[in-house]
Amino acid sequence: MPQGSNASRRSESSRRAILAATEELCRESGYRRLTIEAIAARAGVGKTTIYRWWPSKGAVVLELLDEAAVVGTAPPDTGDLAADLRSLLTEVIELSTPQDSAPGVGLVAEALQDPELGRELRERLIEPRIATFKQRLRRAQDTGELSPDADLDVALDLLYGPLYHRLALHLGMPDRAHLDALITHVLRALTPPPEHPPTP
Amino acid sequence: MPQGSNASRRSESSRRAILAATEELCRESGYRRLTIEAIAARAGVGKTTIYRWWPSKGAVVLELLDEAAVVGTAPPDTGDLAADLRSLLTEVIELSTPQDSAPGVGLVAEALQDPELGRELRERLIEPRIATFKQRLRRAQDTGELSPDADLDVALDLLYGPLYHRLALHLGMPDRAHLDALITHVLRALTPPPEHPPTP
Amino acid sequence: MPQGSNASRRSESSRRAILAATEELCRESGYRRLTIEAIAARAGVGKTTIYRWWPSKGAVVLELLDEAAVVGTAPPDTGDLAADLRSLLTEVIELSTPQDSAPGVGLVAEALQDPELGRELRERLIEPRIATFKQRLRRAQDTGELSPDADLDVALDLLYGPLYHRLALHLGMPDRAHLDALITHVLRALTPPPEHPPTP
């Protein structure tokens, strides 16, 4: 593909330096104290260069997380549905755990107040994971593990909801036992007792 | 409570003016653009007076919401458990709906990044509602509507979780049908099929 | 006049620090490289404090020169008109000589491009000196040294003009001999050969 003259003049090395500096500073002082000014200084880059390519510090952090995330587009499928769901949920839990938390939580907090950032966050980080999640559940429907008319959006709310609930309220992420309890409850609710369908 | 001579010389009229100004400004420009500086100006109050009594703008807004909320400490009990749960959840949904959302959502966002504010938010706004919620569920256990060993913390996660989930992801609050689906699912999961207990 | 409550809250110590820093920086690096940012840093003062009280760096420098100038409002009068004029002109020449030149020349340069600054410069620094100059010439008219209908504005142009001429063209200030030549010429032109008046 001869994209030739269409090539952006953007400096890849600056881009990398900016993301690296962002990651360092976030780790050192947290999302809150993160500053475009400081990123530029640490990265050895003009502020302009940051503003040229990102609209806000949130967008920089978003790209950082986006790069960091190894997106396995195919859902895990060990044959054990509960285990697979647990591993999907665990990925999110780990993104919200202290040492790495700064960028993730800060980003969610900022996105709450900034619709445009929220949209980006949803499109680039969240929706792919939702898709993966639903893909796994759909497969479970195919194998008859789940009721074929189970409402997958409800399942999504029920399984991911608690994580955000606890995040927002500083309640600490659910431990292994609690997580298993959640999954068990939800699967039970979605598993077809043949005679009455889940939603009236 | 004979606090007598100990009575604070704090000016109640300033306090009210501050909260009123906060409410107006929040409504006009949103939590994000809210500023201690602007509150003081609008309220005709010195900045010192605000800083003397509140540690941050979040704390002011928290007090505003705290005053606004009519906390029915006793849970609703119409005899219809699903309906009662729906009305409890609806209160929170309304706090997160556009016109009034600014203070509520902004506060949650800020609390995500400010542990102290998070603690205050939890203690003064959240926990009373959690208590009310659990109280109603416990009554349902007493009447046999719910399994006596149902895990109420899990129920809490399952019912409130989705709201925060959707809040954080700008997904829009669940509509009436979805909400009912949620409640139905959760109640089904908590209702005892006598042979296997909810947690393994 | 008990101006009491009317007293400005302005910090005199900051004002002095700002002027001192300005003077130092001007001496060290010249008017051109002088920067509000640097003044603030050197003075240990917020930039806001400078912008609050002065509209531009030119205004700060103007105030600096204004304070530095010992304005003898009464003109010198040794009885020797030429000598008195020479001493008046010398004051201006010294303000435009290298070591002290930075502020003075820079200010004139900036005022050339900034009408508001030009007005201030004129009112606060220039016009008092013009008044003094004219006062001395008027006294010379009283004593008959000068023609009573000599045009003092023309005299002003003729005597001060060359200084600005040379300043603008980097020609160097007139030396003692040239200055005396100038004064001699001008006085001769203003001294009445009784029959024909100076202006037609």
Place this chain on the structure above:
Amino acid sequence: MPQGSNASRRSESSRRAILAATEELCRESGYRRLTIEAIAARAGVGKTTIYRWWPSKGAVVLELLDEAAVVGTAPPDTGDLAADLRSLLTEVIELSTPQDSAPGVGLVAEALQDPELGRELRERLIEPRIATFKQRLRRAQDTGELSPDADLDVALDLLYGPLYHRLALHLGMPDRAHLDALITHVLRALTPPPEHPPTP
């Protein structure tokens, strides 16, 4: 001049576009707001092209004025010395009058602070005019209109000085009457009353 193969590959059309853009922008927004960046944009030219051929915006403007000026190298000589001087002075006055003033005044202002630009300005714009001026005066000495030992440098100062004086002080250029008064005075001072020479 066999510069032959050495011929510059410089683009004349770019040069003209740059000068034209400079002239327009100067007229529209004044020398002060003039910017290399803006010149390049308006001229449809890369910034590099400007920096390759001129060291500063002052140099561009200088070239602009240099081209615009129709330098009559031979002084006017109508036989009426006062009239000839007036027409020489008028050329400078017009260069400093509002509509065209921007480039001229700005250039002088900048040159005050930039010795290199000052030198260029002097050599290319000023000195030719001084030469012309002196040439005319010398001719007047030949015809006996002026004292043969009149100091032409003093004459220069006395006649051009007031213009810069007024320019620097935003005093407005001398009107016709004042200009005539100046010329009259100066000529009187330089005309030989046979018994006492002009300088003591």
Place this chain on the structure above:
DNA sequence: TACTAATCGAGACGGTACGTCGCGTCTTACG
């Protein structure tokens, strides 16, 4: 006529300073 190197347009880049905003503290005068 084709080659080849200087020049061109475009504009990203690392910087410096700008002028503004809001912070949280401090100072002053009043009630």
Place this chain on the structure above:
DNA sequence: CGTAAGACGCGACGTACCGTCTCGATTAGTA
């Protein structure tokens, strides 16, 4: 004393231009 008013030191903001630096794409003189 608490208060209204607001100046203060500070830090970050987002912008404007600077002068330098790649990038192909002309383009003009030479081979």
